[in-house]
Amino acid sequence: MPTVEQAFTGFVLAIVALIVAIAWRPGSFHARGGKILAFVAFFLLPVLASVSGLAVHVEHSKTTEFCLSCHIMEKYGTSLHLADQDHLAAAHFQNGRVDREHACFTCHTTYTMFGDYKAKLKGLKHIYINYLGHAPAKIKLYEPFQNRECLHCHDGARSFEAQSDHQDIRGELTSNKTSCLECHSPVHDIDHQAGAKLWEEPKK
Amino acid sequence: MTQPEAQLTRRLRWAGSLISLGLLVEAGSLYALKALSFLAFAGIGGGLVAAGVGLFLYTVSAE
Numbered sequence: 001m002p003t004v005e006q007a008f009t010g011f012v013l014a015i016v017a018l019i020v021a022i023a024w025r026p027g028s029f030h031a032r033g034g035k036i037l038a039f040v041a042f043f044l045l046p047v048l049a050s051v052s053g054l055a056v057h058v059e060h061s062k063t064t065e066f067c068l069s070c071h072i073m074e075k076y077g078t079s080l081h082l083a084d085q086d087h088l089a090a091a092h093f094q095n096g097r098v099d100r101e102h103a104c105f106t107c108h109t110t111y112t113m114f115g116d117y118k119a120k121l122k123g124l125k126h127i128y129i130n131y132l133g134h135a136p137a138k139i140k141l142y143e144p145f146q147n148r149e150c151l152h153c154h155d156g157a158r159s160f161e162a163q164s165d166h167q168d169i170r171g172e173l174t175s176n177k178t179s180c181l182e183c184h185s186p187v188h189d190i191d192h193q194a195g196a197k198l199w200e201e202p203k204k
Numbered sequence: 205m206t207q208p209e210a211q212l213t214r215r216l217r218w219a220g221s222l223i224s225l226g227l228l229v230e231a232g233s234l235y236a237l238k239a240l241s242f243l244a245f246a247g248i249g250g251g252l253v254a255a256g257v258g259l260f261l262y263t264v265s266a267e
Contacts, residue, residue, distance in 0.1 A: 005234040012227040023220035029212065035264070038216070042260040046223050046253050053230045053249070057242050060234070069238035127239050 004056055008049070015045045061123050067104040070130045072139060075190040076104075083197040088187045094199050097153070111152040145187075147173050150180045212267060219260040226252025 002010070018041040022028050029038055060066055068077040080093040080103060089107075092098045098106040109119040122142070129135050151174070154160040161167070165183070172178040181187060230249035233241040 008234055009231045012231040016224040019220040019224055023216040042219055043257055046257055049227055050253050056234055057245055060237050063237050065237040
């Protein structure tokens with residue numbers, strides 16, 4: 001079964017072959033149906049391929065590898081591997097509470113109707129700032145982290161609901177009056193990584 | 205081949221070359237999970253395809 005990248009490459013090669021057949025074969029443009037075929041090969045198919053490729057890139061941008069490909073994110077990637085399980089992000093990553101291949105996106109998307117799109121637009125802005133603009137020395141979230149993102153997974157989970165600490169402030173957690181991070185921190189400790197013990201991901 | 209036909213063929217070949225190159229860059233960019241590959245896709249590949257499609261539409265409309 002070909003991967004989506006291989007399928008896309010095959011599609012592109014087919015378009016290129018069609019373009020070559022039309023543009024480098026004298027008279028084919030003026031032959032019966034030639035203009036329609038040219039319109040398909042030179043306009044419809046390339047546009048379709050580009051839109052498909054964009055959709056693949058959008059899926060790629062949800063991966064941890066994509067997020068950590070920018071130098072500025074390296075320490076955040078390291079924070080996922082800190083052996084000390086008191087670190088929230090590390091505990092989630094290492095214990096499989098989030099899909100490791102989509103770790104950043106799982107917690108940092110917005111679980112609302114258009115949350116994915118907003119996350120993608122923010123991602124575009126990040127790429128622009130990283131490569132074409134001026135990235136700040138220390139990055140921070142645009143707004144305080146919302147409990148909604150935590151409760152997307154934990155709400156209703158036995159391990160979460162059974163905790164009396166959670167029950168006592170259940171309403172405050174739902175309304176975001178009390179942040180989950182008030183008790184569950186540090187999240188990404190990027191300032192104390194020198195010499196810290198790291199967890200090694202088992203090889204598959 | 206008359207001069208207008210020769211010009212049409214030349215423009216079609218240029219448009220085809222731009223589109224083909226752009227699509228190949230787009231395809232190549234999919235093999236790397238990096239932010240830079242997205243830039244290559246959108247900036248280089250998308251730009252070349254857009255230029256080629258634009259040239260094709262101009263050629264057809266001027267014909």
